[in-house]
Each structure stands twice: as structure tokens, then as C-alpha cells.
Amino acid sequence: MPDFVFRVIDRAGAPARLAIDAASEAEAIETLKRRGLILLGTAPRRGASLLALLNRDIGGAPRLGADALADFTRELASMLGAGLDLERALRFAASTAATPRGRAIILAICDKVRDGAALWRALGEAPRSFPPFYVGLVRAGEESGALAATLEDLAELLERNRSLRAAMIAGLTYPALLALAATGAIVFLLTNVLPEFVPIFAENGVPLPATTRLLLAAGQACAAFWPYALALLALAIPGIRLLLARPAPRLRFDRLVLRLPLLGTLLREALAARFTRTLGTLLGNGVALVPAMAIVQNVIGNRAAALAIATAADAARHGKGLAAGLAAARLMPERTVHLLRLGEETGQLGRMALRAAAIHEERARLGVQKLVSLLVPAITIVMGGAIGFIVASLLLAMLGLDALAH
Known part of the structure; x- marks a missing residue:
């Protein structure tokens, strides 16, 4: 029988990898449940071929978005x-x-x-x-006889995550489109408008200013090499995705993203909101702290944040406290650490986690607005400056033509 490898939470509350021999994946999952293990997800088998890994990622059963x-x-x-x-x-x-x-x-x-x-x-x-946190919450709700209330909490969690994600995407879409339009306008001027004046200057023997020659060279380069640039981009995107599929490069990339000015702060607020919202919902529905931390670690979506959560979970497992572990990792905002420490001290960790989530969600939305308010004028100024430079270079050449005529 084939072996299936799973990421699970063992009875001690620690994450682990386990191989199960079974005729099907469903049978293997049933074996895990009989052993009292919490399923976090599947893991690739050692020695699996590239084709098998690709089929595992893009094939398989249909899924809900x-x-x-x-x-x-x-x-x-x-x-x-x-x-x-x-x-x-x-x-x-x-x-x-x-x-x-x-x-x-x-x-x-x-x-x-x-x-x-x-x-x-x-x-x-x-x-x-x-996902595992979803199944774990439903299990807790069924076993406690409060399935409807648990599903209400789950729905609120998913809807808040969706609302925050939609707000971030909507807020950043306009600056991205503006930057794309600005780049397109500049390339169009360099490759289609400016070259139209070259024959006029050449016929009249007008010496072109250095700035005009520079822009003409840039336009010629764009016209000559854009197919190669597109081909390079088409190769780079899957290459980067394959590179980021490896644990070490992905960890370095996730750390770098969280350290970026403005954007990194925004992403840390969003991660803190997701972490505290998921943790608070799990704790509020009867899931113990250490298994809840392992589940959150699996769904947080950032390797650097997952490592920080694993460190905090280990600290909590050894009696040092969740907040102390998060403070040592130095990744979550200080507000998160303070509120969770208060929750631990008062015995209301789940409630304080949800309160922290509401604060971070609001700060993430405000962060999007602040970032957009900075990006849009910056892109407009850069676009105006670039177009002004092109027009000024063309006018300098036209003045040379006028001087020659007189």
C-alpha cells in the first residue's frame, strides 16, 4: 500500500510529521483520527518526483475557495x-x-x-x-453541542479575513494601475512620439542635446528588447515561484517583506490581525492553547511569522507564557504582545486575542489608506517629472532647429 505523509499535532500538543500506510488518503486520515491526532495538512513524500509534486499541487480533488x-x-x-x-x-x-x-x-x-x-x-x-483549524472548530462545536454558535464564530472569522483582504487589495489596486499606466505612457512617448521628430532634426542638420540623445537611445532599447524582456519575465515568474517553494529562500523572503518600510508595517498589522482572530476563535470554542498555536502556525501564511508562533508555542508548552515567546521573536507588533500578556494574566486570553484582532484589523485598514495617500501623489509626481523631462528634451532640440532657421 502507498504511504501518505501528514503534518499533525501529536497528543503532547507538538507538531510532527507522520507516515501512514493506507489504501487511500481518506483511509489514512481516518487512521489519524482514531489515534487522536489533529491533522494540519499533507506533506510531500521523501523522494517524490517533480511530476508527482506538480500533480499534487495542481491536481487532486476540487476545492472551495x-x-x-x-x-x-x-x-x-x-x-x-x-x-x-x-x-x-x-x-x-x-x-x-x-x-x-x-x-x-x-x-x-x-x-x-x-x-x-x-x-x-x-x-x-x-x-x-x-483547513485544519476549520475542522478542529467544527469538532469542538459538535462535541460541546454548540455547533450553530461555533459556525457563527467561524463565519465571523472568515468574513473578517475576507473583508481585510479585500480592503488591502482594493486599496493597492489603484496605485498599481496608476504605476502601470505611467510606465506605459512613458514607454509610448519614448518609442512612438520622440522618434517621429528624428528625421526632421536629421534633415536640417540640427545637433541633438545630450538629454535628447539619451532618451532616443532609451526608446530604441525599449523597442528592440521588449520581446526579450517579456520572455525573461515569463521565465522569471515560475522560476521565482519554484525558488520560494523551498523553505530557506521563502523564509528569507518573508522576513524581508515584513521589514520593508510602510508595506512591511502594513503586512505585520494584517498578520497580527489574522493571528489573533484565529487564535481567539479557537480558544473561545474550547481548543487548548498549544494545539491552537500549532493550527494558527499552519494557516498564518508567512514563514517568518510561523516560526515566531512556533517559538511562542514552545515557550507556552514549557510554562513560560505565550506573550513572552512572542516578545522574544520580535516579529509581532508590541500591542499584540501587551494585550496577550494581559489576557494571560487575567485568564481571558481568548477574549483579549479577539480584542487585539479588532484593533489590528482597523489599523491595517488605516494603513492601507495611508499607503495609498502616499503612493498616489508619489507616482503622479514621478510620472509628471518623467514626461516633463521628455518634453523639455524635445523642446531643447526644437529650439536648436529654430536657431538654425534664423
């Missing part, structure tokens, strides 16, 4: 809160799914529930759609 997962969770929570039984609520959620793929996934879960499986077990058989 982040938006579809948030919508599904909200609808399921609403239906259960209104008194529907679980199977009917799942069928309603399937009927309102936005895509056939989402409908198929939800109906498959519904069939397993109808056959007697617990909801969290059915969700756990679709790890591409339902």
Missing part, C-alpha cells in the same frame, strides 16, 4: 440557528452554492453526514477545502 467557504459557513450557521437539522441545512447550502464545483463538494459532505458520519469527520476528508 476562501469566499465560497465563508459563504457556506454563514449559510450553514444561519440554517442551523433557524432550527433546521444538519442534513437539510447542508442541502440548502448546496442549492445556493455559486458554482457546480462547490455544490458537488457540499453534497458529498451531506451524503457522508446522512450515512452517519459526524460533520467534522466529513469535512476532514476534504482537506483542500476545509
Whole structure:
């Protein structure tokens, strides 16, 4: 039988890798659950071929996207809160799914529930759609008899993450488009407008100023080498993705991004918001601190932040406190550390984590607005300066032509 390698949380609360011999991935996951282990995700087998790794990444079962997962969770929570039984609520959620793929996934879960499986077990058989923290929270909700309330908390978590992500993307889209338009306008002037005047100057024997010659050379270079630049870009993008798929380069890249001025501060606020929101939701629904930290470490999305969380989890495991571990890592904002330390001292860590999340979410939104307010004028000034330089260089050459005529 083939072996499947998983990332799990063992009974001591520590993350580990475990290989399971089973006929299928679903059977292997069931074995993990019988052993009382918390599934974090799958891991590539040692010695796996490049083709196998690529098929693992781009193939496999269909999955729910982040938006579809948030919508599904909200609808399921609403239906259960209104008194529907679980199977009917799942069928309603399937009927309102936005895509056939989402409908198929939800109906498959519904069939397993109808056959007697617990909801969290059915969700756990679709790890591409339902991450470990999601399955863990649903399990806690089912075992405590508060599934509807747990799903409400999950829906709020997913919707807040979606709202923050959408705000950041929307805020940064305009500066990106403005920069692209500015670059396109400058390239157009260099490659199409400025060369039209060259024959006029050449016919009249006008010596071109140094700035005009420089711009003409830049335009010729753009016209001659743009196919090669596009080819290089097409090769660089997958190359960079493959490089960042390796742990060490990805860790260095994630650290570098978090240290950037303005953008790094914004990303740290967003990471702190996601970390505290997920941690607070897990703790508030009965998940113990060390397993909750391991789950958050798996879903944070930044290797440097995950390493800091692992350090903090190790400190908490040895009785040193979560806040002390985060302070030693020096990655999370000081506000996060202070609020979590207060939560530990008062015995309200989950509640304080959620309060910290609300603060960081608001600061991240304000950070986006501040960054946009700086980027848009800066890009406009650079674009205006570049176009002004091109026009001034052309006018200098025109003045030479006028002087020659007189």
C-alpha cells in the first residue's frame, strides 16, 4: 500500500510529521483520527518526483475557495440557528452554492453526514477545502453541542479575513494601475512620439542635446528588447515561484517583506490581525492553547511569522507564557504582545486575542489608506517629472532647429 505523509499535532500538543500506510488518503486520515491526532495538512513524500509534486499541487480533488467557504459557513450557521437539522441545512447550502464545483463538494459532505458520519469527520476528508483549524472548530462545536454558535464564530472569522483582504487589495489596486499606466505612457512617448521628430532634426542638420540623445537611445532599447524582456519575465515568474517553494529562500523572503518600510508595517498589522482572530476563535470554542498555536502556525501564511508562533508555542508548552515567546521573536507588533500578556494574566486570553484582532484589523485598514495617500501623489509626481523631462528634451532640440532657421 502507498504511504501518505501528514503534518499533525501529536497528543503532547507538538507538531510532527507522520507516515501512514493506507489504501487511500481518506483511509489514512481516518487512521489519524482514531489515534487522536489533529491533522494540519499533507506533506510531500521523501523522494517524490517533480511530476508527482506538480500533480499534487495542481491536481487532486476540487476545492472551495476562501469566499465560497465563508459563504457556506454563514449559510450553514444561519440554517442551523433557524432550527433546521444538519442534513437539510447542508442541502440548502448546496442549492445556493455559486458554482457546480462547490455544490458537488457540499453534497458529498451531506451524503457522508446522512450515512452517519459526524460533520467534522466529513469535512476532514476534504482537506483542500476545509483547513485544519476549520475542522478542529467544527469538532469542538459538535462535541460541546454548540455547533450553530461555533459556525457563527467561524463565519465571523472568515468574513473578517475576507473583508481585510479585500480592503488591502482594493486599496493597492489603484496605485498599481496608476504605476502601470505611467510606465506605459512613458514607454509610448519614448518609442512612438520622440522618434517621429528624428528625421526632421536629421534633415536640417540640427545637433541633438545630450538629454535628447539619451532618451532616443532609451526608446530604441525599449523597442528592440521588449520581446526579450517579456520572455525573461515569463521565465522569471515560475522560476521565482519554484525558488520560494523551498523553505530557506521563502523564509528569507518573508522576513524581508515584513521589514520593508510602510508595506512591511502594513503586512505585520494584517498578520497580527489574522493571528489573533484565529487564535481567539479557537480558544473561545474550547481548543487548548498549544494545539491552537500549532493550527494558527499552519494557516498564518508567512514563514517568518510561523516560526515566531512556533517559538511562542514552545515557550507556552514549557510554562513560560505565550506573550513572552512572542516578545522574544520580535516579529509581532508590541500591542499584540501587551494585550496577550494581559489576557494571560487575567485568564481571558481568548477574549483579549479577539480584542487585539479588532484593533489590528482597523489599523491595517488605516494603513492601507495611508499607503495609498502616499503612493498616489508619489507616482503622479514621478510620472509628471518623467514626461516633463521628455518634453523639455524635445523642446531643447526644437529650439536648436529654430536657431538654425534664423
